[in-house]
Amino acid sequence: MAKIGVLLSGCGVFDGTEIHxxxxxxxxxxxxxxxxxxxxxxxxQYHVINHxxxxxxxxxxxxxVESARIARGEIKDLxxxxxxxxxxxxxxxxxxxxxxxxxxxxKGAEATVNPDVKRLIDEFVxxxxxVGALCIAPATLTKxxxxxxxxxxxxxxxxxxxxxxxxxxxxxxxxxxxxHFDDKNNIVTTPAYMLGxxxxxxxxxxxxxxxxxxxxxx
Amino acid sequence: MAKIGVLLSGCGVFDGTEIHxxxxxxxxxxxxxxxxxxxxxxxxQYHVINHxxxxxxxxxxxxxVESARIARGEIKDLxxxxxxxxxxxxxxxxxxxxxxxxxxxxKGAEATVNPDVKRLIDEFVxxxxxVGALCIAPATLTKxxxxxxxxxxxxxxxxxxxxxxxxxxxxxxxxxxxxHFDDKNNIVTTPAYMLGxxxxxxxxxxxxxxxxxxxxxx
Numbered sequence: 001m002a003k004i005g006v007l008l009s010g011c012g013v014f015d016g017t018e019i020h021x022x023x024x025x026x027x028x029x030x031x032x033x034x035x036x037x038x039x040x041x042x043x044x045q046y047h048v049i050n051h052x053x054x055x056x057x058x059x060x061x062x063x064x065v066e067s068a069r070i071a072r073g074e075i076k077d078l079x080x081x082x083x084x085x086x087x088x089x090x091x092x093x094x095x096x097x098x099x100x101x102x103x104x105x106x107k108g109a110e111a112t113v114n115p116d117v118k119r120l121i122d123e124f125v126x127x128x129x130x131v132g133a134l135c136i137a138p139a140t141l142t143k144x145x146x147x148x149x150x151x152x153x154x155x156x157x158x159x160x161x162x163x164x165x166x167x168x169x170x171x172x173x174x175x176x177x178x179x180h181f182d183d184k185n186n187i188v189t190t191p192a193y194m195l196g197x198x199x200x201x202x203x204x205x206x207x208x209x210x211x212x213x214x215x216x217x218x
Numbered sequence: 219m220a221k222i223g224v225l226l227s228g229c230g231v232f233d234g235t236e237i238h239x240x241x242x243x244x245x246x247x248x249x250x251x252x253x254x255x256x257x258x259x260x261x262x263q264y265h266v267i268n269h270x271x272x273x274x275x276x277x278x279x280x281x282x283v284e285s286a287r288i289a290r291g292e293i294k295d296l297x298x299x300x301x302x303x304x305x306x307x308x309x310x311x312x313x314x315x316x317x318x319x320x321x322x323x324x325k326g327a328e329a330t331v332n333p334d335v336k337r338l339i340d341e342f343v344x345x346x347x348x349v350g351a352l353c354i355a356p357a358t359l360t361k362x363x364x365x366x367x368x369x370x371x372x373x374x375x376x377x378x379x380x381x382x383x384x385x386x387x388x389x390x391x392x393x394x395x396x397x398h399f400d401d402k403n404n405i406v407t408t409p410a411y412m413l414g415x416x417x418x419x420x421x422x423x424x425x426x427x428x429x430x431x432x433x434x435x436x
Contacts, residue, residue, distance in 0.1 A: 011229065011237075012287035019229075019288055023241035023417070030418040051286035052293065059277070068269035069230035070237055072411075075270065193290075199241070200248040 001035050002087045002217040007078065007117070008040040008067035009096030013193070014049035016063070018094030021134050021192050022070045024203050025092050028210035037086060038075040040067035041116055046099035046106070063100050078116045083123035087217040090210070093135020093192050102140040109166035111143050118144045125185055130216035132209045135192040136160070142169035151182035155191030177204035179212055188212045219253050220305040220435040225296065225335070226258040226285035227314030231411070232267035234281070236312030239352050239410050240288045242421050243310050246428035255304060256293040258285035259334055264317035264324070281318050296334045301341035305435040308428065311353020311410050320358040327384035329361050336362045343403055348434035350427045353410040354378070360387035369400035373409030395422035397430055406430045 006025055010016020029036050042064040048057040068075045083089070091097060098105035102113040113121075121144040124131050133141045138152035139160060146168035153174035154160050161171035172180045176195040181188050190205035224243055228234020247254050260282040266275040286293045301307070309315060316323035320331040331339075339362040342349050351359045356370035357378060364386035371392035372378050379389035390398045394413040399406050408423035 013290050016287075018290075019237055020241050020244070020290070023238050024245070026238070027242070027417050027421060030416050031421075050283055051289075051291050052283045054291065065268055065270050069234075071269075072231050072236075072238070073269050073272065198248050199245050203245060203249075 001033055002214050003035040003037060004029055004213065005037045005039055005081060005086045005089045007089060007091045007101070008038055008070055008075070009094065009100040010045050010063050011066040011069045012049070012051050013094045014051055014054060015045055015047060015099065016066055016094055016096035017070060017092050018135060018193055019070060020199050021092040021094065021202060021206060024206045025090055025210060028207045032210060032214050034214060037081070038067070038071035039078045039081050040064045040075060041078045041100065041114055043100070046103070063096070078120065081120065083120060083127050083129055086129070088130045088132070088213045089120065089124050090132040090213060091134065091137040091141065093137045093194070095136070097135070097137040097140055102143055104139045104143060109163045113140055113144045121145065128186060130186045130188060130213045132188040132213040134190055134206060134209065135194050138189040139164055141187065142167050145185065148185055150185050150187055151180065152187065152189040153180040153191055155194040157194060176201045179205060179208045181212060186216055219251055220432050221253040221255060222247055222431065223255045223257055223299060223304045223307045225307060225309045225319070226256055226288055227312065227318040228263050228281050229284040229287045230269050231312045232269055232272060233263055233265060233317065234284055234312055234314035235288060235310050236353060236411055237288060238417050239310040239312065239420060239424060242424045243308055243428060246425045250428060250432050252432060255299070256285070256289035257296045257299050258282045258293060259296045259318065259332055261318070264321070281314070296338065299338065301338060301345050301347055304347070306348045306350070306431045307338065307342050308350040308431060309352065309355040309359065311355045311412070313354070315353070315355040315358055320361055322357045322361060327381045331358055331362045339363065346404060348404045348406060348431045350406040350431040352408055352424060352427065353412050356407040357382055359405065360385045363403065366403055368403050368405055369398065370405065370407040371398040371409055373412040375412060394419045397423060397426045399430060404434055
């Protein structure tokens with residue numbers, strides 16, 4: 001049974017992990033018989049967004065604590081996880097992947113990746129273990145692997161695609177129900193809610209991404 | 219195209235809507251071609267639980283604002299929704315369904331249902347429109363309809379089943395991948411995470427519940 005890490009970044013599309021993408025990832029992994037290990041960094045969120053009004057709220061929330069909502073309490077602190085514990089890694093999207101796991105949403109191509117996130121991604125790629133990334137998460141993945149010229153997709157958004165190229169990546173246009181596979185780096189990406197439009201559409205690409213990641217675990 | 223309301227109660231299994239159950243409900247509705255209308259009451263949560271430690275947190279959160287995380291911002295205030303706007307209603311579980319939509323988790327059979335929740339459920343049943351409820355939500359539904367002797371399932375938990383009977387309902391044992399249909403009241407229920415054990419298991423019962431609710435909309 002493959003053991004797959006799911007790296008969360010909070011709980012909610014505007015300041016954390018996109019909830020549908022995370023749940024659809026867990027569903028596809030469970031249906032395929034994989035063992036799931038959810039994880040998140042123990043740090044304050046970049047900010048808290050009121051998802052009704054889209055305004056910033058004057059409060060602090062912790063990425064690991066909020067991610068635990070999606071994981072029903074079964075979650076590890078990212079700092080306690082290494083690639084040697086796992087066969088593959090998947091990073092769902094949502095702004096948390098570009099506000100908490102890195103600051104790409106704020107700084108674009110000048111982004112910095114959270115050191116523990118970069119460490120884990122580097123460990124997976126160095127061990128030839130597959131990494132999947134959804135939605136905007138491929139931007140953070142590209143920054144982490146900027147010396148490896150990763151090929152990724154975030155759908156077809158031109159500004160984001162240009163930023164990915166500026167960070168040393170190669171962007172490939174992709175439909176929401178499809179995946180892009182970088183066979184040099186063992187990376188699988190899908191646009192998910194960068195394209196939408198609805199949950200049934202993103203579910204298709206996510207299922208294909210999960211199946212490909214599991215296939216790559218051998 | 220059937221228009222189905224999804225009544226949320228926060229965002230997270232221990233103090234709000236069970237996230238997987240809500241997302242799987244949205245997925246099944248979207249795949250079946252239904253139009254989805256998410257809604258939640260504009261009120262403080264009963265409390266906020268740290269989902270990592272299960273301890274109560276010293277803060278306040280609003281049910282509608284937190285539910286908006288699951289709905290990606292597309293959500294209505296429950297008070298602005300009536301059964302005449304919709305063809306059916308589904309209430310996912312999680313403790314929010316028994317802490318915020320009612321206080322069943324605290325008071326058991328002596329529970330009180332939130333007045334707007336009771337109003338909406340009454341409107342649906344009086345209009346012969348179907349209502350689905352998952353996990354612990356059938357307890358709140360039973361209290362709302364205690365004069366109608368509703369038949370529901372929450373799986374096989376004896377204490378909860380006894381409380382349901384004490385509130386005027388009839389409890390039926392049911393497997394996680396099955397549903398119970400009360401044809402007298404047009405109510406469909408499934409145990410979901412009252413039984414679990416995993417997301418792929420609850421997905422089956424939820425898909426069947428959604429299909430039955432849509433069938434009942436004619």
